[in-house]
Amino acid sequence: MQAQDNAVGQAGGQADGWAGQVALITGAGTGIGLGVARAFSDAGLALALTYRNEAQRAAVAAQFAAEGRPAPLFLPLDVTDRARWADVVAQTVAHFGALHVLVNNAGVSVFGNTDEASHADYDWIMGVNFGGVANGLVAALPAIKAASGKRSVVNVASMAAFLPGPQAGIYTASKFAVRGLTESLRYNLAPHGIGCALCCPALTRTNAWDSALKRPDAFGQSGFAPVSEAELRQFGTAFDAGMDPYEVGQKVFAGMARGDGLILTHPEFADDFREIYEASLAALPDEVAPPARLEIERLRRAAMAQAKAGIAVGLADLT
Structure with missing residues (x-):
């Protein structure tokens, strides 16, 4: 609880200049996206939140009302739909008068042996996790460049952007891609006075584990073994030990407000980073x-x- 309290104080102390700015956050119907939305609301930002189904929208609207927060602008969005992306940005600007912050958060977590993956597996996971980020940048950057005051792009990846795993090859590839894109984009946005941050959360208390149960029919020809729902739900119990999404959101805002290029929300990876560093030097x-x-x-x-x-x-x- 102390870490969460510290994050609140840190974010609150750096909110100057951000209150009243407009943020568009994808995948805000649940999980980390919702946690980021609540933290940004704490700092006084006006919010446009995208969601995938009406139940999510209703639940978030009720939560914001119960917490006494200003009502967000809710916009349905499939991040792979480029035409809809253009509409979402246009509606946000029309509603608020400007767009200052884009948080690319929506993604899917799907597991299976990469050597067995089909084209459909690649197309779905890369299309959402990397393509969704690219679509957001193409749609939103002109509006963000046209705005004034504090502005930023935050691309939410994962610790998988640094740490590969045997069951998450395509997921890992998508997050490595978001990392590379973001670290390069940062140099392009700096001359415009726009911040650019890569956020890599680790285990968080969300339902991200159930992506395989929501696979679109268009990508149904998977090369992975059929999903055992019981096994998947057992795997999902690990997420119960995860960080509260609200705490993740508070750390995301604090990092963005400081102008950090890299936002790491979880402290438990020093040994992994040390191993990567030492192995990289040894390979030269x-x-x-x-x-x-x-x-x-x-x-x-x-x-x-x-x-x-x-x-x-x-x-x-x-x-």
Whole structure:
């Protein structure tokens, strides 16, 4: 409870400039998306929340009313639907007058041996987890660039963006892709004064484990073994030990408000990161690189530093 209280205080202390800004949050009908929505509401942001079914919308509306929060703008959205994305952004701007923050949160968690995966498995998981983020960026960035004041893009990935697993190959690939996209996009948005954060939560108290039970018919030709609902529900009990989504949301807001490029919400991964770091260093050849290559890498680092400082960088800066 102490960690959650600290997150509340930290977020509240950094809310200056964010109150009144407009945030569009995907997958906000449940789980982390809802936790982020509540934390952003604490900081005084106006909210447009996307959801997948009417039961989610009604439950969130009732919760916001019971907690005395301003009513959000609710917008149904399948993040793979590009035309609908355009409508959602247009409706948000029409309703509030601007859009300042995009939180790409919606995703699916599906497990199975990657060597058995079908095209449909790849198309579904990558289409939602990576394609949904890309669709959101294409639709929302023009409006965010046109707005004024504090602005940001937060792409919610997962600790799977750093830590692969034997049953989550495509899921892991999608989160690695979101990580790479976000870390590159950050340099492009800095000259516009727009923050860009990669958020990688770990085990959270959500129903993310049940994605396989909601698989769309269009992607029904799976190469994975048939899902045992009993086994899946047993796996889902692990999520009971997860962090409260509201606490995740508070940490997301605090990180965004600080301007962090990377938001890690869970503390239990020091050993994993140390192993990645040490294995990466050990894999480098023990030899001296030629001066011409060293100069190219010096220019790359200098260009990255310029971009991070808000100076636009082009190809000419890399040679």
